[in-house]
Structure formats: C-alpha cells, structure tokens
Amino acid sequence: MKRSCIFVSAVMLAFTLVLTGCADKQDGSAQSTEQTEQTAPGAMELPVDIGIIQLADLPAFDASREGFVAALAEAGYKEGENIEIEFQNAQNYPDNLKVISQKFVNDGKDIVLAVSTPAAQVMAEETKDIPIIFAAVTDPVKSGLVASDEVPGANVSGVSDLTPVNEQIELLKKLLPDAHKISILYCSGEDNSRIQAETAKNSAEALGLTAELKTASTENDIKAAAQSVVGACDAVYIPTDNLFSSNMSVVTEVLDPANIPVIVGEKGMVEGGGLASVTIDYNELGRLAGSMAAQVIEGADISSMPVQYPDNTGIIINEDAAAELGITIPEDVSAEAETVTSAAPSDEAQ
Numbered sequence: 001m002k003r004s005c006i007f008v009s010a011v012m013l014a015f016t017l018v019l020t021g022c023a024d025k026q027d028g029s030a031q032s033t034e035q036t037e038q039t040a041p042g043a044m045e046l047p048v049d050i051g052i053i054q055l056a057d058l059p060a061f062d063a064s065r066e067g068f069v070a071a072l073a074e075a076g077y078k079e080g081e082n083i084e085i086e087f088q089n090a091q092n093y094p095d096n097l098k099v100i101s102q103k104f105v106n107d108g109k110d111i112v113l114a115v116s117t118p119a120a121q122v123m124a125e126e127t128k129d130i131p132i133i134f135a136a137v138t139d140p141v142k143s144g145l146v147a148s149d150e151v152p153g154a155n156v157s158g159v160s161d162l163t164p165v166n167e168q169i170e171l172l173k174k175l176l177p178d179a180h181k182i183s184i185l186y187c188s189g190e191d192n193s194r195i196q197a198e199t200a201k202n203s204a205e206a207l208g209l210t211a212e213l214k215t216a217s218t219e220n221d222i223k224a225a226a227q228s229v230v231g232a233c234d235a236v237y238i239p240t241d242n243l244f245s246s247n248m249s250v251v252t253e254v255l256d257p258a259n260i261p262v263i264v265g266e267k268g269m270v271e272g273g274g275l276a277s278v279t280i281d282y283n284e285l286g287r288l289a290g291s292m293a294a295q296v297i298e299g300a301d302i303s304s305m306p307v308q309y310p311d312n313t314g315i316i317i318n319e320d321a322a323a324e325l326g327i328t329i330p331e332d333v334s335a336e337a338e339t340v341t342s343a344a345p346s347d348e349a350q
Contacts, residue, residue, distance in 0.1 A: 052086065060136060132302075152302070161280060182204055193240070227254055318339075
C-alpha cells in the first residue's frame with residue numbers, strides 16, 4: 001500500500017511538472033511574440049515619445065494635428081497606451097520655435113511632427129537624428145527641408161499643403177468677371193507665401209489680369225498693407241500665409257468697407273472673412289502625416305519616404321462676405337461649393 005502511494009505521488013508530480021513546463025513554454029512563446037512585435041528589426045521600442053511643434057493657433061494647423069493623432073490611433077498607436085504626445089504651440093513667435101525645438105531634442109523625442117514651414121525649418125536645424133514629419137509645408141524642396149520629393153535623403157519628410165493656386169485665381173475670375181487688377185498680399189518673411197504669391201501673379205497674368213505684389217513683415221504692417229491697395233485694385237488674393245491667416249479680421253475691416261473682395265488660400269481664412277477659396281482638406285493632410293509616423297514607428301526609413309501631396313480639393317464660399325459685398329455666386333459654383341459663415345474675430349486678431 002505504501003509503495004502504491006509513493007508511485008501515485010511520483011506520477012502526479014511528474015504530470016504536474018509536464019503541465020508547468022507546457023504553461024511556461026506557452027507563456028514564454030507569448031512573451032517572445034510580444035517582444036518580437038515591439039522590437040522587430042528597425043522598429044521603435046514602445047511606448048514612443050512624440051513631440052508636436054506648431055507655429056500658431058490656426059484652424060488649418062489644428063485640423064492637421066487632429067488628423068495626425070486620429071490616424072495614429074487607427075493604426076493602433078494611442079496616446080497614454082503605447083505612445084506619449086507632447087504638444088507645443090509657438091503662438092506665432094519664431095523665437096518660441098527655437099526654444100521648443102531645443103526642448104524636444106534635449107528630451108530625446110522619438111518622432112516630431114512639425115506643423116508649418118517655419119516650424120519644420122527650425123526643427124530640422126536642431127537635429128539630424130530625430131525623424132521629423134512635417135505637415136502644412138508648401139514647397140519642401142525650395143524650403144530646404146528635403147533633397148527631393150521622391151527621395152528626401154535625410155531625417156525629414158511629410159505632407160505638403162501646396163494649395164491649387166491656379167484654381168484659386170480661376171475662381172477669382174469666375175466670381176469677379178469684371179475684375180481687371182488684383183493685389184496679392186503676403187508676408188515677406190515666409191518662404192511658403194512667397195512661392196504661392198509668385199505662382200498667383202503668373203496665373204493672374206495668364207488670365208489677362210494685372211497683378212501687384214504687396215508685403216507685410218509683422219502684425220503691425222498688416223493694416224497699412226491692406227490700406228495701400230484700396231483704390232488700386234478690384235480684388236485681393238492672399239495665399240496660405242501664416243501672418244495674414246492670423247489677422248484676417250484686420251484685413252477685412254479695411255477692405256470690406258471699400259467693397260474689395262478677398263480670395264484666400266484655405267478654409268480657415270474664408271471663415272475669417274475671406275470671400276472664397278479652393279482648398280485642400282487639412283484634416284486629411286494630417287491623417288497622411290499620421291500614417292507616415294506609424295510607418296516610421298514600425299521601422300520605415302524616413303529618408304526614403306516620398307513627400308505626399310493631397311489631391312482632394314473643394315470650393316468654400318463665405319455667404320456672409322458675399323452678401324456684404326453684394327456678390328452673386330454663379331449657380332455652377334454654388335452647386336459644388338461648401339458654404340460657411342464668418343467666425344467672430346479672436347481677441348488676438350483684434
């Protein structure tokens with residue numbers, strides 16, 4: 001009887017050891033799989049620390065940032081779970097961009113999203129190691145951010161917000177058939193604005209319009225720049241310019257009483273008082289940037305990731321501005337246009 005008990009105990013112990021070994025093997029396999037998923041060759045170790053540097057508090061920039069975060073979440077990278085996101089807004093002060101960029105480098109961010117051309121340029125000056133994904137950069141090559149759109153060649157790539165300037169000037173001509181002379185307002189210190197302004201001038205002249213360039217360098221210059229075109233033009237065009245975007249109310253306070261309509265570069269500027277635009281979807285732009293960030297997390301080499309250009313555009317009409325200026329929108333335009341109303345000016349713009 002004693003021998004039987006000993007034999008049974010031995011068998012049970014052996015069986016227990018076998019089960020334990022199997023469980024350990026399964027746990028080890030699961031842990032190994034998890035580690036492989038997180039530390040695949042070239043992939044970043046989770047959680048990933050992401051910095052977002054944004055030039056100013058503008059609707060287009062906000063939409064880009066929101067699209068970026070949404071796309072990451074859809075790819076399985078959620079804030080507070082396997083990624084951390086630090087957002088910093090420079091409030092349209094170039095010196096703040098420098099401070100934020102240096103902070104992100106010192107903090108050892110894994111990836112940085114730079115929203116706007118100035119933000120991307122300053123960030124790229126601070127690091128050649130951290131992958132930088134830009135959004136809302138008009139011409140990455142001319143801005144010195146990439147070697148080419150096809151092969152960026154360094155630690156920077158992203159999504160351009162090159163707006164359909166030619167289509168915007170064509171819309172101006174269609175909405176204002178009696179216009180003969182236009183003034184183009186932009187900030188002289190913004191590379192993205194200068195590129196668009198020159199394109200707009202060429203496009204206007206190709207349509208038989210006379211175009212004159214007018215610039216401002218600071219917020220204090222905007223009202224004077226707007227006043228300088230009163231009596232000298234039939235309409236004004238403003239590209240996706242960060243300085244003028246932040247101060248549309250100043251422009252319209254001068255030009256609306258003079259009955260001068262303003263065609264602008266994007267939706268937020270239409271809501272700020274501009275008459276109309278043909279614009280890209282900035283939320284979709286941000287989503288494309290977020291998709292690129294997910295690829296970088298998973299091991300993609302940013303130096304070989306081509307710059308992307310959104311191709312979905314739409315017409316935006318400000319019905320308040322049209323009514324105030326006494327402009328009737330042609331039926332073929334209104335049939336495909338999105339209508340908005342003027343937003344109340346912010347304290348900053350005032």
